Amino acid sequence: MASEFDLHCHTTASDGKLSPADLVLRACERGVKTLAITDHDTVEGYREALPVAQQQGLRLIPGIELSTVWGGINVHIVGLNFDPDSDAMREAERDQLEARKQRSVIIAEKLSKKLRHDIRLEDVQALGGGSEGSELVGRPHFAQHLINEGLVPDMATAFKKYLGAGKAGDVKASWPGTEQAVKWIVAAGGTAVMAHAHMYKMTRTKLRACMDDFVDAGGTAIEVAYGLMDSDQQGQMRSIAKDYGLKGSCGSDFHGPNKFGLDLGVMPQFPKDIEPVWADWN
Structure with missing residues (x-):
């Protein structure tokens, strides 16, 4: 379905195909009303897109997707609605x-x-x-x-x-621990969101242990409507949200036009029994 909220997407500031300005224009064409550009490890996409979003009347939320490591596994934490000029975010x-x-x-x-x-x-x-x-x-x-x-x-x-995995160019970066990323986001006044947790190759027990550490560090949300996730995957994320008392976030994870039909605003319907992350945004 098409959602008016898309809180996970990328521009040329990281690995997306569209410039920040073009992404904003596409979001408007797609009927997205509230957008967060969550480029990998940088807020430059948001900064560049903001004047265009204001001109178009689109609500643009500060966003970032931070690369981290937990238990030897790469885990991504999305930050939303923070102060992009805070010392904590600049440090991140x-x-x-x-x-x-x-x-x-x-x-x-x-x-x-x-x-x-x-x-x-x-x-x-x-x-x-x-x-x-x-x-x-x-x-x-x-x-x-x-x-x-x-x-x-x-x-x-x-x-x-x-x-690919195990090949010459598969180099592990010295990413921070997941807890550090959460602390940066919280210190910047934002909401830390566990990104696409259904995609991590973890056992149920290991994922729950990861969520324990995420919540202990100050994480308060998880993506419950994401791109082309299926109903079983969404059910798993919904259960985690309910068990941990987390808010839900949503996003397409759009990087650019592709053959799979994934576009801005494309994601499953947001679960009605999960409080959305934007519920207390002004």
Whole structure:
């Protein structure tokens, strides 16, 4: 269904295909009334989009998706409705940018050695949008560079051969613990949301342990309506929300037009028995 709220999406400030301005215009065309741009580890997308959103009459919420590690597993925490200029959020952006820089250097070195082809990091960064966020490159940017260099025919091959799990370009960044990300968001006056928890390869027991730590650190919401999640997955997230007394958030996780039909505002219907994260926003 189409939702008027989309609180999880990406722009060229991280790994999205549309510029912040174009994303806002698309959201308006799609009937989205309240939007949060949650680029990976940066608030630049929000900052760039805000004037356009104000001009279009779209309610734009400050957002970010922070990369973290819990129990050796990459876990993403979405921050919503915080002060983007707070010391805590500026610190989060600085620390995450440094972690991404270090990771990118290692990926470039490993791919260069594996392919016996000079992978220049500045060329990969040029694919990141050309703004401050261009330094926030990830594996999709490396994959696109390999395509541009004629080293692989498509994105799927790039990940299958060089960037997927266990391959040369699968480099683990020195991300902070999940608790640290939650504390940054809370200190910035925002709401910490457990992102797409149904996608983590955890046992039920391990996921509950992760949620225990998330809540203890100050996390207060979980995504209960997300992109193309199925009814079983949504039921699991709804149960967690109820068991922990968490509010629910929603989002498409839109990165750009794709063949699967996922677009801004596309997600399952929001559960009626879960309090939405926006309930107490002014």
